[in-house]
Amino acid sequence: MSQFNYLNDLKDLKTIDGGITRGPVPRWQKKLDASLTANRSVLSQSNVTTKTPAKLNLDKARKTPNHKEKTISADRFGDRFIPSRSTSNFDLGHYLLRKEDNKDKEECEDKAEETTANSPKSDREKLLLDSLQMGDINTQRIFCYQNKAPAAPESHVNPIRVVYSMKTPVSHKSGATRYIPTSSDRILDAPDIINDYYLNLLDWSSQNIVSVALGNSVYLWNSTTGAIEQLIEYDEGDHACSLAWITEGHILAIGNNAGIVELWDCSKMKRLRVMTGHSSRIGALTWNSFIATSGSRDGSILHHDVRQREHRAASLSGHSQEVCGLKWSTDYKYLASGGNDNLVNIYQGVPGGSTTHNEPLHVLNQHQAAVRALAWCPWQTNILTTGGGTADRCIKFWNANNGSLINSVDTKSQVCALLWSKSYKELISAHGYANNQLTIWRYPSMVKQIELTGHTSRVLHMALSPDGNTVISAGADETLRLWNCFTPDPVASKKPSAASCKAKPSILRSTSLR
Structure with missing residues (x-):
């Protein structure tokens, strides 16, 4: 037995495949x-x-x-990346592996059913993945090395997003970018402001004084010093319906609900003159040098020459309902009027401040609602911009030379006021329901630059500061908001303009108010 074991051990030593338990x-x-x-x-x-x-x-x-003969140091050993099982999609991985294995087999079985982008099979697969909200499976991750962040609650506001949304870059013709603050620079209370679409209760003078009618009173706010003064308080039942500053100076025209135009010297807080002629309230006023033009609910438009004792210079016809918008062009060549009869009339003006004919030169009847918002382009003096009410909601551009429609844009909301920028080729519009916003448009493409929100009710009135940088808006929510939205380009502002070099003489030097 021992000899037999010895032979087996010897056989194992001689066999190459045998296990050698002893040796160097x-x-x-x-x-x-x-x-x-x-x-x-x-x-x-x-x-x-x-x-x-x-x-x-x-x-x-x-x-x-076969390990390499190198010295192993402790600093070479790092942590391994272990996938998170809770976020890894093992089913998707299994599907992709099986898909690769079966791809060659399917091609050999039937080449006619080869998977293409337009095949029915590919369409069914895409619909299935969309229903499972998996999207493109080729871009999905199988392994995830960290858990996904939990979703924020509905009431959460990202502070970083708020910071970056405060200023929105807007490109202009110089190729650079400017920033428009999306929040108002200042908010003022305007209690008892009359919520009436057909009135014009706000204006900003060249002396930096803002006039606003609140209830049965008219107030003056000095935007330089912040001082507030009450100009006039009407008796109960009477109130101001329209306000308009003279082009240069401190004379304010007030049209009231009795059909009377009053002239006030706001530097002395004194009423200078009372001018009659209308049988109903005066909802619109505008100035052309020494001519004050008024529009009334009786459908008439009157020119008042403030230098003459007999102030009534001319009477214009053309509207069958209330006149709620009046604007002279920047070169005083045309007068535009908008009414509750959905019409826009353009009258031919003369250098003396009156009009050549009582009948309108052009009658524009393509609006479907009352037209109160009127604005003339400052660099193309023949371009008139008009905005319609709730049933229309459009901003239209007209050529006053021939009365043709240039462009029309549907704003999806009531257009209450329009203003052109002095620094940029842009237009700002004030709107009512549903967003109660101010919108800045790029002209002539009419691409929406930005929407300024903050008013909780429709924005009834707008006025532009004398320097053209700030817009003040008055809403039915009884607030006045100042928007610093037209700050000029600092590079362009260094270049002196020809207009600034030639100072115009004051109109008041040659004006005698009787």
């Missing part, structure tokens, strides 16, 4: 053990604890005969 240690094993011993001594001296992944790497190194 391989050279690579000696070097690895020596390096591991040195590393353990270094780690024990520096009190550095090896991490679990490092242990696994060391064990693997012991079992690998």
